Amino acid sequence: MNLPALQQKFVIHFGEMGARWGMNRTVGQIYAVLFLSENALCADEIVAALGVSRSNVSMGLKELQSWQLVQLEHQPGDRKDFFSTPDDLWQIVMTLVEQRKAREVDPTLTVLRDLQMDSDYNETNAFARGRIEEATRMIELFSRWYEDMRDVDIERLERLLTMGAAAQKVLNFKPRKKTKKRKEN
Amino acid sequence: MNLPALQQKFVIHFGEMGARWGMNRTVGQIYAVLFLSENALCADEIVAALGVSRSNVSMGLKELQSWQLVQLEHQPGDRKDFFSTPDDLWQIVMTLVEQRKAREVDPTLTVLRDLQMDSDYNETNAFARGRIEEATRMIELFSRWYEDMRDVDIERLERLLTMGAAAQKVLNFKPRKKTKKRKEN
């Protein structure tokens, strides 16, 4: 890997995280390199930075495009494709959230609804039915909230988050539930 | 797999999702079986339901315990371990969020802070430094919000979500940003 030591740490960390975020290591690393770069980079520059094969970078960039996490641009008089990440970090976060919702929660909601349409849904034991319905309601609640919040911009977000936290504190006149799920390892 | 057809669909779906959620297929399936079961189950019952090896179930249950997603109990006069999921779905969701935060965002915050402590941080190019600092701020913002919201219960949450969404609509007197990140595939 051919990068200043500090940036390399960042890139390696994002590689590890990428793996936990449904991409893979290389994809995470490509993203990290682009994220730290002021100007858009072409595939060969990424190859040089990461020391992986050209084809791997090509596939990684395709993956990032499918996540809409990366922008393709062209430079005058150059035939190569150049890639960059949005300047606005908040937009990046929202895209990530949108994509993960689409990949992780929407399909579940679809399955849950399908199950409830199933002809022998009512044969299923009542407890399982209750669980399925409860889960459906919970996901729908979040989905509706997400739809409402989707386009909020970052300045407004800071206000809303503060507001939400304050509201929570105000509403919370009863003593809090004992918090037993704090981890200590 | 030895389960009523409808429950089997549910279990298989959660297996696929489990894989996207940093567990693996079997772990997701074990969780799904427990989630749909009114009473706690022992390992052999899970083996029977899923048709995987006893040792695989053992490892899966250990993993679920490390996520604190599963409770171990004992039944009078029985030496086996029995496992169940919390009755309260909201608690399950919060545990998931807590755990994913601990696995996906906290380590990143640590790395970002470390980078900024690094002796040659100031040698790093200004753009990259800006990105790192911006990312740090964003994660800290969410972390603080999360801390405030962590122990809210579900009835209160419904109010807060509604409130948040309403607040967002009220604040949003300016026209919304053009939403260009909706995917259509």
Added chain:
DNA sequence: CTGAATTTTCAGTAAATTCTGAAATTACAG
């Protein structure tokens, strides 16, 4: 068109992860 530059595809391989069965360990009733 032609051909050089660039990107993409893909079959095969490498690497990583998951799963199993057998053996080891633990837990506890008698």
Added chain:
DNA sequence: CTGTAATTTCAGAATTTACTGAAAATTCAG
């Protein structure tokens, strides 16, 4: 203690996923 039930560990096998290099396809200047 002893013996049996139950759980865990772990080395190797099976499966899945990631990566590469070579070949194919695409793009576009001339």
